[in-house]
Amino acid sequence: MSISNSASLITSTLLRCSALKIIPAIDTSFVEILSKNVERGCSQKSAELVSEYFEKAGPAIIDFYLCRKSEILKDKNAKKLYLPMIEKLILASKNISISAAGGEHIKRTKQGLQTIKHLMDLSKKNSKNSDTDGHPSIMSQLITNPTEESLNKLAISVQNSKAIEILTPSQTKALLSSTKKLLATGDIDQLVSTAAVFSGESKEYSKAAAQMLSLFSTWLNKQESISIPYTSVREFYSKLATYFRSFERYQELKYISDSLLNLSSKAKSSTESAVNYPGLLKDSLELELGIIRAQPDSQASPKLISKLERLVVSNLSSEKYDEAIDLITRVLEVLFDVNNITHNTPIAEVKHMASISQCILFMARIYTKRPDTLSSLTSANTCKEHQSIILELLLWNFVGSASPSKNDLAAIIVRSLSSDGNLRPDSRLRPYIAYFFVTGSLYSGQEFNPDSLVEQLIADDSLPETFYVKSMTYFSLSIANHSNQQKVAYICNAVQDLSQFLSLTRHPILYKTEIEAISSFLDSHMFHDQKNGLLLQFIDSLRNDLSQDMSDLSELECSYRLDIARSYLYLGFSGVVGQQLLTANKLLTQAVSSPIQYAFLLAMETEYSASIDRRDDAVSCLSRLQKHISSSPILSEPLSAGRNANESSHQFQQRIILYCRVTEAFSSVWSITGAKELAIVAMLNLTRLLPGLLKRPGYSFWSLSSMLMDVHFRIAKLYEQLGIVKEAIYHIHEAIKLAESTECFLAQSQYLTFEAELSVKMDKQEDAKSILHRCEEIFDEDKQVVPLAKKGIEFLNIIYSTAFYLQRQNMFAEERLYYDMAESVYGDLQYPDDSKSVESISRRVSELSLKTAPIRRAIGLESVRNKLIRNHAYSLEEQGLVDVATNILVTDHVIGPASPVKSPSKIRSTENVATREEILFKISQSRNCFVKAKKVLLLDPVFGVLQDSAISVPSVNTDIGGGSNRKSSLTNMPTNAQCAEAVKHLVRARSILTENLEKIKEVCTNTELVDMSNILNNVSILLSAVCTAQEKSLYSYFSHLELTKASSVLSERQIAILREQDASNYLDWPNQDRKEAAGQYKPIAVGSLDGNHFGSKIPDNWLVVSLNIAPATGNLIVSRYEKERDPFIITLPLNRHSSRDVDEVSFSYNDGLQRLRDIISRSNDSADISRTSQIHTPDAKRAWWHERFEMDKELESLLYESQFCWLGGFRGILDSEVPDKKLAEKFVKDFKQILDRYLPSRANTLRPRRGVRSAGAANKGVPQQPVDLSPRVFELFLTLGHPDTLEDPGLLEDLVYFVLDIIQFHGEQNAYDELDIDQLVVDVEEALRSYHTRYGKVTNKKNYDHVILVLDKKCQQFPWESIPLLRKRSVSRVPSLAILNKLLSARKSSSYSPPGNDVFYVLNPSKDLIRTQERFEEPFKNMSGWQGIVSRAPSEDEIVNALNEKDLFIYVGHGGGERYIRSAKIKGLKKCCPTLLFGCSSGLVQEAGEYDPYGTCMSFMASECPMLLANMWDVTDKDIDTFSRNMLERWGVLSGQRATVDNGRYNVAQAVAMTRDDCTLKFLTGAAPVIYGLPLESAISYD
Secondary structure, three states: OOHHHHHHHHHHHHHHHHHHHOOOOOOOHEEEEHHHHHHHOOOOOHHHHHHHHHHHHHHHHHHHHHHHHHHHHHOOOHHHHHHHHHHHHHHOOOOOOOOOOOOOHEEEEEEEHHHHHHHHHHHHOOOOOOOHHHHHHHHHHHHHHOOOOHHHHHHHHHHHOOOOOOOHHHHHHHHHHHHHHHHOOOOHHHHHHHOOOOOOOOOOHHHHHHHHHHHHHHHHHHOOHOOOOOHHHHHHHHHHHHHHHOOOOOHHHHHHHHHHHHHHHHHHHOOOOOOHHHHHHHHHHHHHHHHHOOOOOEEEEEEEEHHHHHHHHHHHHOOHHHHHHHHHHHHHHHHHHHOOOOOOOOOHHOOOOHHHHHHHHHHHHHHHOHOOOHHHOOOOOOOOOHHHHHHHHHHOOOOOOOOOOHHHHHHHHHHHHHOOOOOOHHHHHHHHHHHHHHOOOOOOOOOHHHHHHHHHHHOOOOOOHHHHHHHHHHHHHHOOOOOOHHHHHHHHHHHHHHHOOOOOOOOOHHHHHHHHHHHHHHOOOHHHHEEEEHHOOOHHHHHHOOOOHHHHHHHHHHHHHHHHHEEEEEEOHHHHHHHHHHHHHHHHHHHOOOOHHHHHHHHHHHHHHHEEEHHHHHHHHHHHHHHHHHOOOOOOOHOOOOOOOOOOHHHHHHHHHHHHHHHHHHHHHHHHHHOOHHHHHHHHHHHHHHHHHHHHOOOOHHHHHHHHHHHHHHHHHHHHHHHOHHHHHHHHHHHHHHHHHHOOOHHEEEEHHHHHHHHHHOOOHHHHHHHHHHHHHOOOEEEEEEEOOOOOOHHHHHHHHHHHHHHHHOHEEEEEEEEHHHHHHHHHHOOOOOOOOOOHHHHHHHHOOOOOOOOOOHHHHHHHHHHHHHHHHHHHHOOOOOOHHHHHHHOOOOOOHHHHHHOOOOOOOOHHHHHHHHHHHHHHHHHHHHHHHHHHOOOOOOOHHHHHHOEEEEEEEOOOOOOOOOOOOOEEEEEHHHHHHHHHHHHHHHHHHHHHHHHHHOOOOHHHHHHHHHHHHHHHHHHHOOOOOOOOOOHHHHHHHHOOOHHHHHHHHHHHHHHHHOOOOOOOOOOOOOHHHHHHHHOOOOOOOOOHHHHHHHHOOEEEEEEEEOOOOOOOEEEEEEEOOOEEEEEEEOOOOHHOOOOOOOHHEEEEEEEHHHHHHHHHHHHOOOHHHHOOHHHHHHHHHHHHHHHHHHHHHHHHHHHHHHHHHHHHHHOOOOOOOOHHHHHHHHHHHHHHOOOHHHHHOOOOOOOOHHHHHHOOOOOOOOOOHHHHHHHHHHOOHHHHHHOOOOHHHHHHHHHHHHHHHHOOOOOHHHHHHHHHHHEEEEEEEHHHHOOOOOOOOEOEEEEEEEEEHHHHOOOOOOOOOOOOOOEEOOHHHHHHHHHHHHOOOOOOOOOOOOEEEEEEOOOOOHHHHHHHHHHOOOOOOOOEEEOEEEEEEHHHHHHHOOOOEEEEEEOOOOOOHHHHHHHOOOOOOOOOEEEOOOOOOOEEEEEEEOHHHHHHHHHOOOOOEEEOOOOOOHHHHHHHHHHHHHHHHHHHHHOEOOOOOOOOHHHHHHHHHHHHOOOOOOOEEEEEOOOOOOOOOOO
16 A cells, blocks of 8 residues: 555544544444454555554544443444454554654553453443452452552452442442552552543442542642653543543543643653653643533633643644644634634624634734745635634734734735635625735735625625624725725715614624724824714613623723813814713723723823813813822833833733823923923924834824824924924924825814914915915815815814915905805804703813813814904904904904903903913904004094104103102193093003013913014004103013014023933923923023113123014114113114105115025025036136126125115114213203204293193193103214214204104194204204214213124024124124023123133035135144044034033034034033034024024024124135134134234124125125124133
8 A cells, every 4th residue: 555545544534533523423334434444554564554554543543432432332333343443453553663753652542442442341241140249359459459460350350240330339448549559659550550440430430530530639749740650640641531521521521631731831841751741731632622522602711722822832842833733723623613603603602702812813923933834724624614714813813913924924815715706795805804904905916806895795784794894894995095085985984884883783892993993093084073973882882782891891981982072172172072071080980990091081181171271270180190190000110111010012002102191281281381392392202202103013003193193283383382483394294294194184284274374474475375275175075085074173274374374465355255254164063962061061070170160162163263353353453444353352252151252341261360362362452452543643643653753762751750660650641532542542552461461471372472572562662652651660561572582592492401301211201390390491481581680781891782673564673772771772664764755765674685685696696616617718707706796895785775774863772882971961951952942832831732731730821841852862863973974964864853753742743844954953963063072082981892783583684793883893693682691691600711722623524625624724733722523524422522512613614514413402502612603604594484583503592602603695615714714813713913902802703893804705705704692702822
């Protein structure tokens, strides 16, 4: 017989045995065929083939007997056929050596055959003539001498006994006594023979066998693993198991199975006995399976999986993969059979589902390790239906797997199942669904058509599972489909079918994973109504499932309630959020909740309180949340420590998600309590964590991607609130990119809306237009991109952004249409029907950790609507429709829990303190009052010219009749009704803001603060112009305009420092202590800098001048600060010359800035290499230089015109000369006499001035004093210069008109056309000449040595240092008074010292500035103590260390070194040394409209760099190299032409001023370098 035939014979024998084990009744024909197989197997010519047959077929024949023993013994024919088989096998075994491979196995088979033969022989001899009286003597002998002979005698005695079915007490006692003795001597082989006695079915036999098993177990437990005779023990257990199995003693069988499991562990630990380990495990597993097969209604023992796992691991360690798969498959077949599992069997009805899942998990691990073994399953003889079920379960097991082979395995499985045409459509679709969840893509095999299969399903809706399969199929198609319309159609069908399924299924909890997947998908796509409806239906289904313990579902429902609450919070329905939180709180109160779920609830309550502006409640919730986390041993562990030993992988994942939610909660509270910088840092930590989680299995992709999008959006909004627009743009772009990649179109529309608002505020109107067009496309009904989304909060936000854009374009008619549309949308909005009345919720709100303030139904929606109303009011005011704007604000704006405000004086708020909505309303109300006042004043013949007039504060002497400690009051109030009304509006506008100033600073964004400051500034200026203001400190009303400047720069530094601190511990739980610790880095609060205190910090010989461009009017606002003096402020309309002379051409600041940009642009083009490389001839070179010189002259002319037109006669406010006090008094006296001569109003001082009265005096018959001008006004004349040196007499005329306007506005009425202004100017000129003649003889003149310019965001674009008045002066600039205050404080504390010899330089890092390197390399290297990098790129750490540690840092290369160090690194420096950046455009600042500009120089200012030199635009290398070398020598940094002044050295600003004219292009190059910060001197030594 060939080997193949032998194998076939073995297979046939095995199949017959398997069939005989499970068929209901023994078929003798099967037994006959089996007998013939045995005869053929034992008669093979080859001894090896006989041995193989015996080894493989023998155990199956034995097993068949053990399973059907009683039936075989009772059936004569079966018994007659079976005994010869046993005898033939025994005969064949005599020639088989047990020392061969598998010897132990063969030995056990021989022993089993002998035992069966012995028992069958005993059963044949049922003689009634046996001597029963011989039993006791034999038993007694057995007790004293338990030998083989004694046992044989006992067996014969029992065999011959008539009472074979009965075991007498004496016999039992003898057996147990013998067992004890055998165990005492360790003779287990004799014990095995003793166990063969048990063949009866009586109670006595069962009891004796159980007692013997108990004695043996006690003995076995005391044995050391090395001393156990494993083979004999296994045989003993086999004997007893055979008996117990025959008589269905399952408890004893279970005990033996578990004992074998424990025994296997001992065998494994014993080196000599390790060979027994797999056999013991297999015996244990077989017994377990036999029990399950015999008792299908019982639950599988948990140890079944443990036994299988150990056996599988044993096979895998020997690389027996196929055997491992066979084992698992065998177990699964048994479990499938006993559960009658088919494709349509509900999972909930499978009792052994946990064991099946574990088997599938083992199988999946094998296949992911060895994918090639999958073919063994697909080609196995397993039942086809069972095989397809196994494959489908395998597919689902790969979901979340990190195996690189999972996609290939999934494709193989789906391909195998798709080719099976016998499967039902739903059975073919389920693997398709699983494939999508595994790979994230649709299966694209040609043999598979999901749409066709779904159509077949639609025709058969008889089973609930059909709706489930349809829903999941549509869901997978919706995600993978890139057609917007088709995607929406699929998701609609998916939600509809899933809802239908939930209404039919009896066990909804089994589909929790799928429900949550669709829910997170809907949430990320902002289909909140559909998601909430699905979750609510799922909650109802769970409650109707009677098989579930409701207490176990409480936490699950709570998590869904919190998810629903989060959606309603986004939608703006705050009342429903409160109800959901109440329900969630109640659920956790009624059940024993886990710490993590309660933490989720507290985090959501915190977010809710923060979102509705309940700051006290939010802080309270946050404190409880922090305390709760810190009190939990597991929760309090930092995530960086990894998974705790006591928590599962799922629990750790939940803890990570909780960390994200808690971080969001802390960020929300910090953002509304004055710690936005810390809020940003907390959210930035999440941007480090979440991208990594998205790549890891086990986490919901849609939930995390939605969270990451929201995190970027939140960060963008926080940055925007601080005015840090560059970072806001970066993060909103990240959110948009993520929304685009995941095709979340509604989310994308929200992010685009926000970007459009940024673009509008940045004056990028074309960009805004394009972005808004993309937004409107998403909501285009014809395209049906988002029909699932109701026109709610997203659409209202788009309406607002579009209206905002149209407003800035002055397209008021089109803008009005959008406000009408907003009202229509808002009116059509439906409140969720699932909530009770607002009042009932308010009564129950105490169940939360919140206070008892009323809950409003839609605070979020109302906030958006309020924003639209305020914007509409602003537009109406711009159009002059002030009363209509007032009516809209009063009628429609909602600021509290009740209905809209009935009158501006009766404002209601949600809390005792004003909410943000109330504060924004008050700012709008203040602006409305201001606009009303302006409108009234414009109608007045006197005050109608205010908008074209220069106004100073102070303009008149405020000390008349009172001391400096007087509280604010107004005198010389206009008495005519029109002007009095204007003043009333102005006073009210100012009061609204000043009374709420602290709250405004707390809740308003950077741009809102700037708007408020401008309103307050404008109001105060107008009041000063029309009344005599007596103030305790004039500075208080104007400081806000100054201190909102560049506040974002200081915030950026704080963020950088905090991020550096969080670099290594960013996964630690946030806590409130961080806010306290972060306070030391807090920027100076807006408006908190005291004017007198700041003035005391200014050095005696320094002058500080602030320049601002008023956003609304374009006026130049100049503020002068000197030591120990109140500020002097002038607002200069830049069109004032053209308003007086129709021939004058208006020259605004924007005009000048545009001319500058044009010159620089042309200069850059001419210096570009594409142009210079074409210059080959002398004529071309001369033409090129001529062009460059012409541009240089243009720039010189622009700077002169700017000074003349913008400053005009007021240029003295920038002058460094300090008037002589005595001479000034003489000039003032002369000036007043001139006024008395020329002004008709002063002809009779007893005559009351028209329309003016003095405070507390009657209007008639009371002498009136002339308007007493402020001394600061006269100083403008004295600092204008000698009249003979003035380039234009119009400068003096400018000041004269200024004085006449002050007098006119304060009540002295004079008709200008009746005045001899020319002669008046001549007389003033003569008085001024007299002053300067005498002043020239003064010896102790005082001058300011240095001027610091404080430039707002618009003024920073202009080279003020090079206007004629300042070009030769020592001048530096700073972006804000707050930054200057920090620098002065550091200077006073000696934190800054003059640069010494510890200098670090970077020269030509890009290796392309060869000539520059040649000019500087040797001089730098020759300097003692200098270190540097030449012709290579520095590392970021090298630059950071230099800036932190050196006395001076010099950069000579392209730009400002941005490519070598990040701006965040500069901002976060602990200390920054003085820095020189000689590269092109190193000082360029990017204009950002309403936001602060940004650039490298701003980063250095944020780092509190004491001094920075940088170039405002591109310059040519040779010219700037000349400047750099000469400037360094004049400053005393480089040896060479060392110039000295006053026996010392020039400061850096003086050196720069003196070197500008060294450039070939004195303005195009010479005006580019500017100094930021302080005018430091050099302390470098050349020795």
